Amino acid sequence: MPNRKLYAGAKLRELRTRLGLTQKDFAGKLGISLPYLNQMENNNRPVSTTVVLGLAQEFGLDVTELSSGDTERLVSDMREALADPVFAEDSPPLADLRLAASNAPALARAFLDLHRAYRQTHERLASLDEALGHEGRATPSPWEEVRDFFHYCDNYIDAVDRAAERFAGQAQGDLAQHTERVLEGMGVQIRHAAGEGVRHYDRASRTLTLSPRAAPETQRFQLLHQYALLAQSQLLEATLDLARFQTDTAREIARIGMANYFAGAVLMPYTRFAEAADETRHDLERMSIQFGASIEQIAHRLSTLQRPGAKGVPFFFARVDQAGTVTKRHSATRLQFARFGGACPLWNVHQAFETPGRFLRQLAETPDGIRYVILARDVSKSGGAWGTPTRRFAISLGCELRHAPKLVYADGLDLDRDEAFQPIGISCRICERAHCHQRSVPPLERQLTVDPDHRGTLPYQIGG
Structure with missing residues (x-):
């Protein structure tokens, strides 16, 4: 390329x-x-x-x-939106989309907000949703609004990250015990007792209850999460003010996200974590043991190493459920995730459910010709007791091929053979591959030919 x-x-x-x-x-x-x-x-x-x-x-x-990280995200999002049949057949050329994303990013985001509002209204009408009677303009769901906030700030919040690193540096001895001492000094009582949920904080009695059924790393994380909400509230509120969310619900969701971010950054302080990533060549299991964090927490943290002047390997990170729905996503690479619909079925993350506890490796190439090394693993979570449901998820972590020497998981892979790279896409709606055997719907930007006398892999042929 x-x-x-x-x-x-x-x-x-x-x-x-x-x-x-x-x-x-x-x-x-x-x-x-x-x-x-x-x-x-x-x-x-x-x-x-x-x-x-x-x-x-x-x-x-x-x-x-x-680098044009924001531009590429906006271009990808606009391409997907413009593939909607409402825009008919004449889609602006890619060069025009890049100009709009570069020169007028605010206008591009306004267009995406408008399209999202249209989709929500259209879906309400199609399903005869109760929202038909609601008044007022359509707005993005609070969850989508928060997701996009983190998406467009590269999943890195500098002020929160640095505050977490300072707190980690002040810890004396065991981090969990240090955090408990700090909270107790603030008048918070901490108890471990089984009940509903992993964490519960009673504001009236200032009592924090953690479930002993949760894994140790989960208890430690929840302890730090509560500390962030109580002791770092001014910092979190200032950051939320800058985000200018449209609804109080979105702000509340983002506050939880910020507290989670702080907790993860304390468990895995930026500088020390980045050094460990280099030393271990991003060995998730070794880093999990070193930092007392789960595999998912380690993978997610690797995708946030975007501090100016000290950036790590740019990764994309995603978590999917068994239905293929992306429940967490972030990309510091040129690969972007579909905003609507499921993930590409050729992505190895879907196979991870079949091999619990094992890492799956994949060499993949997207339609733009960019090649990636991708890692996938099942991270299903037990309910902690007999009869409680298991939450089934799988995660994917990947980087562009040029970073393969820094990745222990790339060892032994045939990086020079073209045939070793699996063709994957972003979304069937905008994927340009004409002969994909897993295509679920035709691409909306291409002409179709239906021949009743011929049947190939697909019941139609995709034109140019």
């Missing part, structure tokens, strides 16, 4: 504004003309190598921050 030119006008304007510099001063420090800077900020010209070097040398910028 040829390298695309780097258009990063929005990033340049954001950096200049953050530094409090005028265009003239900024251009002078970079050693370029004012018109040249103006053209780059408006995406009329790509960012040159000279400017990239100047940003690194003059301002200490991690040049990977100029």
